[in-house]
Each structure stands twice: as structure tokens, then as C-alpha cells.
Amino acid sequence: MRTLDFSPLYRSVVGFDRLADLLDAAAHESATGYPPYNIERTGDHTYRIELAVAGFKPDELSIEVKEAVLTVTGRKGANDAERRFVHRGLAERNFERRFQLAEYVVVTEANLADGLLAISLKRELTEALKPRRIEIGAGAASTLIENQKAAA
DSSP, rough: OOOOOOOOHHHHOOHHHHHHHHHHHHHHHOOOOOOOOEEEEOOOSSEEEEETHHHHHHHHGEEEEEEEEEEEEEOOOOSOOOOOOOOSSOOOEEEEEEHHHOOEOOOOEEEEETTTEEEEEOOOOOOOSSSOOOOOOSSHHHHHHHHHHHHH
């Protein structure tokens, strides 16, 4: 497996250490592939994550957001009934899947239907971060010039 060294990045940029940490975490993330998932862009600022969690009940799943990390956990209860399988192809194992969220992305809802857990996300920018148009007044500049001439 190839390892990446981000130390030159730390030396040449200031304030981007979080980005390097994210790249480093993505490189070391385990590739279990369970459960499979899709990430879909549903609008300009909305997204949906779908996880295939067939066999899990809503009370066996938990969703938590902490420090911009969305964690989906599935814990199967002990199967009390004595079952004898001829073939067991359905994965009913515990899992924990993490997603790094961008700034200002919040979880709006989660639904479980037909074995798919759908988590809706929305990027909510505050008014201070949204682009805004600044109107240009005609009289302000001439008043400034007149005040400078009067002072001279």
C-alpha cells in the first residue's frame, strides 16, 4: 500500500493543516465497503446519503453528528432463536460508517424504507457569508473630494 507524506504541505502553507489532516484521514480510512452507500447531490445546496442497511430495524441504527463528522452506527441484537442456515449470504454484522461534513452542512432528516437509510443534508450559509451586492452611490465621492479641497 502506498503511503503519502504531507510534511512538505505543512511547511509551505499556513492555515491549511485541517485540509492536510482530512487528506491523511481519507488515505488511512479502512476500505471495508460495508454497508455500501451512495452520495447524491439533490440540489444546489442539498445532498442525500443512502446506506444499504437491509435487515436492520430503526432502533438498531443510530446517527450522530459531532465536530463535522457524521457517524452512522448499526448494532444488531443477539438472535435468540436457534437458526440453522444452509447458506448465509446476508451480512447482519455491526458497522460504523463515518462521513466528513463540510462547513455549514447540517443533517435535516433521516428515513428508513425498503432497506435503505436515507440521510438528507443541507448546506446552510449564514447571511454574513452569502454574497451580497453593494450599491454604489454617486454623491459620496464628490463630497469627499470637496472636503479635501476645503481642508487644503
